[in-house]
Structures are given as structure tokens and as C-alpha cells.
Amino acid sequence: xxxxxxxxxxxxxxxxxxxxxxxxxxxxxxxxxxxxxxxxxxxxxxxxxxxxxxxxxxxxxxxxxxxxxxxxxxxxxxxxxxxxxxxxxxxxxxxxxxxxxxxxxxxxxxxxxxxxxxxxxxxxxxxxxxxxxxxxxxxxxxxxxxxxxxxxxxxxxxxxxxxxxxxxxxxxxxxxxxxxxxxxxxxxxxxxxxxxxxxxxxxxxxxxxxxxxxxxxxxxxxxxxxxxxxxxxxxxxxxxxxxxxxxxxxxxxxxxxxxxxxxxxxxxxxxxxxxxxxxxxxxxxx
Numbered sequence: 001x002x003x004x005x006x007x008x009x010x011x012x013x014x015x016x017x018x019x020x021x022x023x024x025x026x027x028x029x030x031x032x033x034x035x036x037x038x039x040x041x042x043x044x045x046x047x048x049x050x051x052x053x054x055x056x057x058x059x060x061x062x063x064x065x066x067x068x069x070x071x072x073x074x075x076x077x078x079x080x081x082x083x084x085x086x087x088x089x090x091x092x093x094x095x096x097x098x099x100x101x102x103x104x105x106x107x108x109x110x111x112x113x114x115x116x117x118x119x120x121x122x123x124x125x126x127x128x129x130x131x132x133x134x135x136x137x138x139x140x141x142x143x144x145x146x147x148x149x150x151x152x153x154x155x156x157x158x159x160x161x162x163x164x165x166x167x168x169x170x171x172x173x174x175x176x177x178x179x180x181x182x183x184x185x186x187x188x189x190x191x192x193x194x195x196x197x198x199x200x201x202x203x204x205x206x207x208x209x210x211x212x213x214x215x216x217x218x219x220x221x222x223x224x225x226x227x228x229x230x231x232x233x234x235x236x237x238x239x240x241x242x243x244x245x246x247x248x249x250x251x252x253x254x255x256x257x258x259x260x261x262x263x264x265x266x267x268x269x270x271x272x273x274x275x276x277x278x279x280x281x282x283x284x285x286x
Contacts, residue, residue, distance in 0.1 A: 044072025
């Protein structure tokens, strides 16, 4: 009897920032089990501390699922270039399908109108990745990753291949708000899409942008359903609907509304009671 595989892909759990303790993790595992998941892949940004937080978490997950992952930028904190490379471009079999996973990076091509110097100033002033030590500059790092992706796909039968990565592979998924558009420089590279088209890749899952997408572009089915930070969860809006007495001006502002709700004792209880719903909104099945 052939065992039926069910793959779940999630990204951007941010265990530490979200304070996902054993209560939340137990709900996560049980929700995936209830969905019949046999295989789990995490597409980056598990936590800011891979050794102390992410490794024990991954070990716990392996008690219930066959687990794989690719790094996100937050996972790379404190890693050497060699350690990052060793975890990149992993291939695993999933019944009649295969999953190729890698992190990706960015080359500023999503912000061609902004100078290299200005992008670097923005990164070194505001962006998390200023804490990450890569061996080469960002465009060179991305060029090397793109070359390896091209070489890797050239050796594979891509008919039933699923690709999981962390960074954004196409300009269709960029931020549009004027306040954040400068950060698109650090989202990814439009050249990933070109390579996916070249090899006829049909399914790509990514994260990083903390926005949900489900879109077919040039025959490539892109999906992204990151869990993201608590302040971004659908459950925050759901709580306001369930408790209109707490609704107030500026509750559309993610930071302000979350700070407001954190002061309410019943809010964390509500999140725990409904966390399974947020997981189901944040998982992609194959």
C-alpha cells in the first residue's frame, strides 16, 4: 500500500518575536496533524536564534512530521557564509514530487531608480540584515545564488518539482505604500522569475514580505502565506470584530492597534483559543 504524502509549507513563524511558547507550538503541531500533514517545510525566518531556538523547535517537529527548511534572513543571524551555504539548495522526494529549497537574496533590482549608495544607507540604518555578515556584497551574493539555481535546475526533471524559497521572486509582490517602497530593494530579485520560466517551474512558494499571495505569472503558480508578526495576524482584526468596545481611531494602524490590545488580559487567551485558525490561513498544502 502506497503511503499518501501531504506536504505543508509555512514561513515567517518568528518564534521569538511572536513569543510562540509551548502552548502555541502544541496547537501548531495538533492543527497540522488534524489536517493530515505528513511532511512539513519551513520557508525561512523561523527565529533570530537558530542554534538555541530553531534547532530544538525543528527537533520537536520531527517527532511528528518529516521536516525540512530553508533559511530566511533572520535565521542567518550569527552564521558564517559557509554555514549559510551548507543549508542551501536542498532536494527532497515527496512521493511522485520533489521539493527544491533555497533561501535566495536580493540585488536591489526591485528599486532601480534608487542609487546603490542610498540603498546601502537605508539598509545600514533601518534593515535587519545590517546585522548579517555575508562574504560578498548583495548583488554579487545574489548573482552567485542565481547561477547555482540555474545550474541546479538544469540537472533536474522539473515536471513535478515544487520550489520553496524565502525571498521575493517577482516584482508583482512588492510593497506599494510610499512609506515602505524603499525597502523593496531588500525583498529579492526579478531574475528569479526569469530562471523559473526558463525551466518551466510550475509551483513556487516564498515568504519574507509578510503578505499573502496566490497568483499565476507566465505559468508559474506563486503562493505565499507567511504567519508574520502577531500584530499582522488576522486574529487581531477578528478580536476587534468580536469586541467592538475596544475599537478606536487608528485601529487600522498595525502597531497602534496591537499595542492597544496587548493591555487587555483576555487578548492572549483569545489568540491561543483561535491560533489554529491563524495557522490554517498561513499554510500551503501540496
